[in-house]
Structures are given as C-alpha cells and as structure tokens.
Amino acid sequence: MEPQLLMGNEACVEGAIVAGITFYAGYPITPSNEIGEIMSRRLPRLGRTFIQMEDEIASMAAVIGASIAGAKAMTATSGPGFSLMQENIGFAAMAEVPCVVVNVMRGGPSTGLPTLPSQGDVQQARWGTHGDHPIIVLTPSSVREAFDLTIKAVNFSEQYRTPVIMLMDEVIGHLREKVVLPQPESIDIINRARPTCPPEWYRPFEDNKSGVPLMAAFGDGYRYHITGLTHDEMGFPTTKPCEVDAAINRLFKKIRQGFDEIMLCETFLTDDATCVIVAYGSVARTAKSVVLQLRTAGKKAGLLKLQTLWPFPRRAIEGLPQSVKELYVPEMNMGQIYREVLRVNQGRRTVRKISKVDGELITPQEMVQVVA
Numbered sequence: 001m002e003p004q005l006l007m008g009n010e011a012c013v014e015g016a017i018v019a020g021i022t023f024y025a026g027y028p029i030t031p032s033n034e035i036g037e038i039m040s041r042r043l044p045r046l047g048r049t050f051i052q053m054e055d056e057i058a059s060m061a062a063v064i065g066a067s068i069a070g071a072k073a074m075t076a077t078s079g080p081g082f083s084l085m086q087e088n089i090g091f092a093a094m095a096e097v098p099c100v101v102v103n104v105m106r107g108g109p110s111t112g113l114p115t116l117p118s119q120g121d122v123q124q125a126r127w128g129t130h131g132d133h134p135i136i137v138l139t140p141s142s143v144r145e146a147f148d149l150t151i152k153a154v155n156f157s158e159q160y161r162t163p164v165i166m167l168m169d170e171v172i173g174h175l176r177e178k179v180v181l182p183q184p185e186s187i188d189i190i191n192r193a194r195p196t197c198p199p200e201w202y203r204p205f206e207d208n209k210s211g212v213p214l215m216a217a218f219g220d221g222y223r224y225h226i227t228g229l230t231h232d233e234m235g236f237p238t239t240k241p242c243e244v245d246a247a248i249n250r251l252f253k254k255i256r257q258g259f260d261e262i263m264l265c266e267t268f269l270t271d272d273a274t275c276v277i278v279a280y281g282s283v284a285r286t287a288k289s290v291v292l293q294l295r296t297a298g299k300k301a302g303l304l305k306l307q308t309l310w311p312f313p314r315r316a317i318e319g320l321p322q323s324v325k326e327l328y329v330p331e332m333n334m335g336q337i338y339r340e341v342l343r344v345n346q347g348r349r350t351v352r353k354i355s356k357v358d359g360e361l362i363t364p365q366e367m368v369q370v371v372a
Contacts, residue, residue: 007173011147018189022049032173089128113359139307204216274301294371
C-alpha cells in the first residue's frame, strides 16, 4: 500500500476496521476523541454500527451486548471514562465476552491533565475491576504498532473470549508518522469459535482443552444464560465450591496457556549488554535513542521494549543475558511497571526507576543522567 501520514488514534481505527470490528459505542473524551470521530464516519459507510452513548458506563454495556449478539465490538476512552467502565469490564471478564477497550492515557488522578501524556493507568488496567481475573493489556510505541496491536487486541479478544485493553499514552495517540500499512489480505484475522453441535448439547461455559468455551450468539438458536455471578457450565449462578473453583481457575488457565503468543516484547542490543532499559509506549522511543547514545560513549546498554504489559512478560526479564547487571525502568508515573520488574527480578540485578509525572516527556538527557 502507499505510504500514509497517520496519527496513532487514526492507525488504531484502521487496525480495528481491518480486524473486523462491526460495532463501536463510545462517549467523547480527550485525548481519545479522534477514534470515536473517525469511527462515526467510517463504520456506517461499511454497513457497520456506530453509536454515541450517554456516558462511558453505557458505552461499555452496549459493547458487551453487541458482542454477545455476535458482533466484534470496541470502545475508546481515557482517564475518568476508563474508571467508569471498570464494573462492566469485570462483567465481561466473568461472562467471557470478547471486546476491546482503547484507553489513550492522560494525566491523573481525577480530571488531571486532559491534554498531556501519562502512563498512570497501567495498574488500573490490570486491577481496576474487583476480584481475581486475568486481563490482556497491549501498548504501542509507534503509529504502526498502534495499527498492528489493535489487530492483535481484537484477535486476542476473540481467541480467548476476554476483554482486551489497548493502552496508548497521549503522545502515541496524537503522534503522526509516515507508515505503510500491509494489505488486508496478508493479515491473519481470528474469529471466535462457534458451536456446531445440536442446540440441546450446547454448554456455553464448558471446559475444553484450550479452556475457551465455544461461543454462540444470542439469536442463533442456542440456549444461553449469561450472568456476572459465578456460574456453572450452563451459565447458571452457583455457590458450590467445586464449581466456583473450576470456573475461576479456567479463566486463568485459558490465558496462561496462551502466554507464549500473548507476551509480546522486542529487544534491542541486549546480547552483550551490561545494563538494560525496560520501557514501553512513547518512553521506549526515547530509551532507544539513549541506548545508542550510551553505546557511543562506551557503555553497553540495551533496550527491552514491552508491547504486552499484562500478563506481565516476566520471561523476558528472566531471559536477559547474565551479563546484564542493571535494569532501568523509565515511566511517566510513580513506578507502576518498575514494581513488576522489581518483583520478577527477585534480587538478581539492581533495578532503578526513572519517574516523571508533570505531564512532560522524559527527555534523553534525564534518562542519561540516571543510566550513565
């Protein structure tokens, strides 16, 4: 395809359309607005559905309902809107409803810094809704990755019957870059597995080898009881300890069995590194330039760029060469991934954080001062 000048939010829309999103419900909020605005034009032209809801709670509810009816569904929001969605995200996790939530992060807490970047929603994306539940969270560091990881998010949601969250910081959402998008026919698209058995044999939450039940759509003729309560294989509420234990453990099993393909990351000059910067989002761009600068100065630095934040790719940390003695974690927050790196590192290496929460990017100079 011809090169295009796209911003991250635009690339996210393009990825969603290629991945087969047929339903979008949302409510305007900075700095994710472009996603909803473009969706409102593009989807109807394609015979798909766009709805502006009255708020973010209703948006998430509509997305869940559309997905249960068989649509590939998504929404986009930021900050306070993401907070409002949490209860329904929990419902989607428990009821195993595929959907995608894009959160273009801004400064917080509360109304915070609506137009300035932050990476403060990392832990909220993992633990924002109550109870034990798995979640998949992806984060791009370029416009092309905004396209690619949106497709991954939709595919993962369909493949694992789970909500998937795309975290973009404001810089990536509004960054413009020249990109060449692949031909749609060259992209692998995954659709949820549907039942082929007679309706009377269908068990909507039955365990199987993958841990992912087959999903019939409402209206397909299959009996389907759905609830946010802990339920048995037929979807009916239960408090029987053996059924509760099996249901919760299966939610984790289906994600755990997919760790190898879900945990996405890239390394840069780590083979002989003595120190490695662990970064994600726009900060990873700065970190890469810092690695090159440090190499020029004679320090063997490397970069581990995280594209998946949850489940946390601990194998990438554990698999770094033995030559690595120091890990640095720069973030536009108070150290939310730093805590995870510290936890999985288990004292093998020195781990230091580089935090900035004033709405400004971490500069190469600020990073070099700590790492050099």
